[in-house]
Amino acid sequence: MSETFRITFLGTSAAVPTTRRNVSATLVAYQDLKWLIDCGEGTQRQIMRANIGFKNLSRVVLSHEHLDHMLGMGGLLATLNMLQPVEQVVVHGNPTVLERVRQMTGYIGRTAQYDLQFQVLQEGLVFTHRQLVGIPNGPERRRLLAGESLQSPSGQLVHPDDVLGPEEPGKKLVYISDTMYFPELSSVAQGADCLISEATFLHADAALAAEAGHMTAAQAAMVARDAGVARLYLNHVSQRYAQREHLLLEEARHIFAHTHLANDLDTIGV
Numbered sequence: 001m002s003e004t005f006r007i008t009f010l011g012t013s014a015a016v017p018t019t020r021r022n023v024s025a026t027l028v029a030y031q032d033l034k035w036l037i038d039c040g041e042g043t044q045r046q047i048m049r050a051n052i053g054f055k056n057l058s059r060v061v062l063s064h065e066h067l068d069h070m071l072g073m074g075g076l077l078a079t080l081n082m083l084q085p086v087e088q089v090v091v092h093g094n095p096t097v098l099e100r101v102r103q104m105t106g107y108i109g110r111t112a113q114y115d116l117q118f119q120v121l122q123e124g125l126v127f128t129h130r131q132l133v134g135i136p137n138g139p140e141r142r143r144l145l146a147g148e149s150l151q152s153p154s155g156q157l158v159h160p161d162d163v164l165g166p167e168e169p170g171k172k173l174v175y176i177s178d179t180m181y182f183p184e185l186s187s188v189a190q191g192a193d194c195l196i197s198e199a200t201f202l203h204a205d206a207a208l209a210a211e212a213g214h215m216t217a218a219q220a221a222m223v224a225r226d227a228g229v230a231r232l233y234l235n236h237v238s239q240r241y242a243q244r245e246h247l248l249l250e251e252a253r254h255i256f257a258h259t260h261l262a263n264d265l266d267t268i269g270v
């Protein structure tokens, strides 16, 4: 299957950075679009180290308001203001995290040199890309997909061959951040081509994981197995295992063979 997304792990440590792992951030690139998922402290420097560049970095999704997932936003937005590689930045998240980011922008000093928008993340479609030459979603688009020619709103006659490339199956990427295990997670992740899941603790520390509201590597693997995903990447790992991280991987692979341990600056295709 062809590669659709390129994913770069920018920060894979839980709560605090280590010498080898920065705090949470993952970059998802699709064609000329870049989506940043979470933005812990130091993320902008990780973007530079990964040679990704700031151009087209116009969408940020913040999973929640904990500092290890959003403290890097102030610095990133200030740098975008200095270098001006984008004309618009849209930040998605819950109302609390958006308010915190809004407060940070108050310290930047110069008014934003780009269109900065905040959108509360809600269930359902939040973004579509590359409209078929202005043919809106709906019956017209369905007729076009069914092979009929039709007239665009601008009066142009549009034939299916003009706008439809070879059919490609969709891709499903699931990112699970900071949660306890609960069985319904596997219905959310059902059939994903790639599951990136928090795996903060080893199962030997399951009681600690539950107390702190996190998952173990074994639980992440159970979600992957029950959801029938293609691949699992363990993410958001506790610094307490810095000298024995292989145990997280071994524990998860015992339950779900196609498991990998995400490392900072690893890039994968999905």
Ligand SMILES: [Zn+2]
Binding pocket: 014, 015, 024, 066, 068, 069, 178, 236
């Ligand atoms: Zn976290």
